Amino acid sequence: MIMMSCKDATRLVSQGLDRELRFGERVALRLHLAICAGCENVERQMELLREAVRKLGAEQDDPKR
């Protein structure tokens, strides 16, 4: 099996946040992420981005006020 490229892997990471990936896509992506630190970083960073944007607005309050 040919390893997927980083370009395709990051696309799947992103789409995984928007739709359910097919079984084959999930397996191929996990295999790639297991050996690719760069793409694994991107996965974590996209998740953090999601968390940050959800908090945008609410988190900018000064809690002491």
Add this chain to the structure above:
Amino acid sequence: MPPPTDFRAQIEGQRDYLLRFATLQLRDSHAAEDVVQETLLAALTGAASFAGRSNLRTWLTGILKHKIVDAIRRSSREPARPDDELEGLSEFDPLFDERGHWRDRPSPWDSPEGALEQKEFFAVLEGCLEGLPAKTARAFMMREHLGLETGAICKELDITPTHCWVLLYRARMALRQCLATRWFGDKDPEAR
């Protein structure tokens, strides 16, 4: 019973903030003015439901979200304009070489959870969002801030699901690059 004057003044004091925030999402200053006006009116008439329950800005931002969703629904009924952002959905992407490998491999971020505790981080994030192309930003904010499903976003923006995923992908890649540079202190890739 009319809301007390100081409540009115407090609400009015959040206007600039709400306006900036609405503009970020709608990319249209008139539409943003409208939704903020609606939000402030709703807040005044609904003052009783606030009753010190939560932080004022959080409460107002919550109302604003609903008003923005309404505004997006209204505007999507207008005829779609020709669209540059969907053009050139080409395979070329400067981040990757011709075989699809990183030209410059992303590094891990230092203390990402700590960033979410800092107001300055969110200011940087807003700056990065402002730098996105309008439609890309709208798709992204609808998905990640308003929490709409891709199906709804496609409909509102009048694009196919594939285009929608491409816009969301581009937004995420651009934002992570922007945050890496402006907040997490990656060196400029050019400088390496």
